[in-house]
Amino acid sequence: EAGVAQSPRYKIIEKRQSVAFWCNPISGHATLYWYQQILGQGPKLLIQFQNNGVVDDSQLPKDRFSAERLKGVDSTLKIQPAKLEDSAVYLCASSDRRYNEQFFGPGTRLTVL
Amino acid sequence: AQRVTQPEKLLSVFKGAPVELKCNYSYSGSPELFWYVQYSRQRLQLLLRHISRESIKGFTADLNKGETSFHLKKPFAQEEDSAMYYCALGSGYALNFGKGTSLLVTP
Numbered sequence: 110e111a112g113v114a115q116s117p118r119y120k121i122i123e124k125r126q127s128v129a130f131w132c133n134p135i136s137g138h139a140t141l142y143w144y145q146q147i148l149g150q151g152p153k154l155l156i157q158f159q160n161n162g163v164v165d166d167s168q169l170p171k172d173r174f175s176a177e178r179l180k181g182v183d184s185t186l187k188i189q190p191a192k193l194e195d196s197a198v199y200l201c202a203s204s205d206r207r208y209n210e211q212f213f214g215p216g217t218r219l220t221v222l
Numbered sequence: 223a224q225r226v227t228q229p230e231k232l233l234s235v236f237k238g239a240p241v242e243l244k245c246n247y248s249y250s251g252s253p254e255l256f257w258y259v260q261y262s263r264q265r266l267q268l269l270l271r272h273i274s275r276e277s278i279k280g281f282t283a284d285l286n287k288g289e290t291s292f293h294l295k296k297p298f299a300q301e302e303d304s305a306m307y308y309c310a311l312g313s314g315y316a317l318n319f320g321k322g323t324s325l326l327v328t329p
Contacts, residue, residue, distance in 0.1 A: 112265070142316075151226075151308050151319030152266070165316055200266065211317065213266040 111135065113214035115201050121220045127189040130217045134182070134203030140164075141178055142211065143186050144200040152200055158184065191221045224249050226311045226320035234326045235299050243294040243323045245283075245309030254312030255292040257283055258319070261305045269294075269307070279303070299327045 114133040122128050134141050139160050144152035155174065156166040160181040169176070173192070178184040188195055198218050202211040225248045235241050247253060257269040270278045272285040272292060283294045292309060304327045309320040 149231075149321070151310075151321050152317075153319070154316045157316055202266075210268045210271075215265055 113201055113203055113212050115199075115214035115217055117217055118215060119218050119220075121222065122191055123222050124193055125190040127187065128191055128219060129185050129187045130199050130201075130219075132184045132186070132201030132214060134184070134201070135205075135212055138203035138205050138212070139181070140204045140206075141184050142200075142202040142204075143176055143184070144202065146198045146200055146216070148197070155186070188219075191219075193221050195219060196221045224311055224313050224318050226309050226318055228307075228309055228320035228323050230323045231321070232324045232326065234328065237301055237327055237329050238298050241296050241299040241303070241325065241327075243307050243309075243325065245292045245294065245320060247290050247292065247309075247311050249290075249311055249313060251313070253285070253287075253292075255283075255285055256310040256312065256317065257281070257292075257294050258308045258310055259305050260308070266308070299325075301327050301329060303327050 116131050141158045143155045145155050146152045155169045156176045157164045158178040161178045176186045198216040200216045201214040204211045227246045229244055255272045258266050259269040260266045281296045283292050285292050306322050306324050308322045310317040
C-alpha cells in the first residue's frame, strides 16, 4: 500500500513569514496526526484528527498554528507568523484505529531564519 | 503527569553483544507502550508493542509495572540494528514519545 505522503520535504523561510505543510494519509485511515520534532527530541503531538474532527489539539500553539482536514482525507498545517523556535521536522502520521500502528510520513524539515 | 524517560542518548555496543535500551514511564492508568525505530534515511516505524508480546528482529520488551519500565532487549546485536529508538506511551488516542536513544553497533 502507498505510504503517508508529505510535501514539501524541505522549507526555509524567514521569521514572521507564513508556511503551510500538506499531508495525504494512507487510504482508509480515519485518524491523522501532526507531530513536531525538534532536533534532539522525540516527536511531540500537535493535533490529532478523527475523520475531519479534532480529537486533541491541546499542544497546538493556536495563536500561530492552525490545521484542517477537509473531507476527512488530506490535511494541511499552517504556521503564521513563524518564529525561530518553530524550526523542526513536522511529521504526519495516520492509523486506522486507536492504538493501532501509526504510519509516518517522511516529514517536512522547516528552517526559520 | 504522563512522561517517558529514555536515560541514554547514545548507546554503543559491539556486534554480537547484548543490548538493552532503557525506557521508564509515569502514568496513572493502565499503560499502552510501544517501541518505534528510525533507521538512517528511513521513516519512523513501529518496532513492537507490549500487548503483542512478540519478538521483532530479535528484539523483545517486557512491561514491568512495578518498576514502570519497558526496556528493549536483544541478545546479540547486529550492525543493521544501528538506528534511533523511541519509546512511546499511549494515552487516550495520542502517543507520548521519549527523547530517543541512538544505538550504534560496531563491528
